[in-house]
Amino acid sequence: MERFAEPSLLLLLRERPMHGYELIERLPEVAGAETRVDVGNLYRLLRGLEEEGVVSSAWSADLPGPAKRTYELTDEGRALLDRWAESLREAQGVLSSFLERYEQGEGR
Amino acid sequence: MERFAEPSLLLLLRERPMHGYELIERLPEVAGAETRVDVGNLYRLLRGLEEEGVVSSAWSADLPGPAKRTYELTDEGRALLDRWAESLREAQGVLSSFLERYEQGEGR
């Protein structure tokens, strides 16, 4: 369930801009506790999203510590998140009708 | 979303034994309207499930028309379906918490 990483990143970034490492740390909080994404892959993912214009990034010179690249969501990114939410709602619908049907026949 | 085919088949078969063709027709009803599975792949899937002991099948000599192989769920199949349901419930939980968080920030 790493396909779920993309919408999760978008959701986190909508709440406020963050740098990559922080995103990694907070990902399980949104995408499920067992979700661990390979660090390298995540930066790749972020790069990809930036190429698509979904996020934009800049080095944060002000922050202490090692160089951090801070990502923020673009308008296009917000729109993409909306589309994600819509399709996830559909998926949820399918899921819950399945489970309902499952529970109806349980115990026979 | 064809990964969803397996639990759907199991659910349908728990309700009553069916032959393959009928399963194909009724699949969208459970797995979502747009779900179309390649016919050949579905028979392969059924074969696989039978090898795993999840379903059992027999030719139905009595039924009119072309030869039909009727599948029914085994006890092991029922157990597998239960496990599916459990993990789908978890997935549903992740989904709905995601959507809830999404809706909380909507319109900013």
Added chain:
DNA sequence: TCTTACATATGTATTTGACTCATAGTCGTT
């Protein structure tokens, strides 16, 4: 009789995606 629909298959090929492992740089702290 010819076509169409029903029904069950097998073979193969492509593509995508998940996942892993390895490496390497900078910066700040200890």
Added chain:
DNA sequence: AACGACTATGAGTCAAATACATATGTAAGA
């Protein structure tokens, strides 16, 4: 100097989904 935080790139494996093609046989209807 060593370590942890932070950002990256490279390369590769492996299974799964998907698609496409072909085959066989029965029965119903034009």
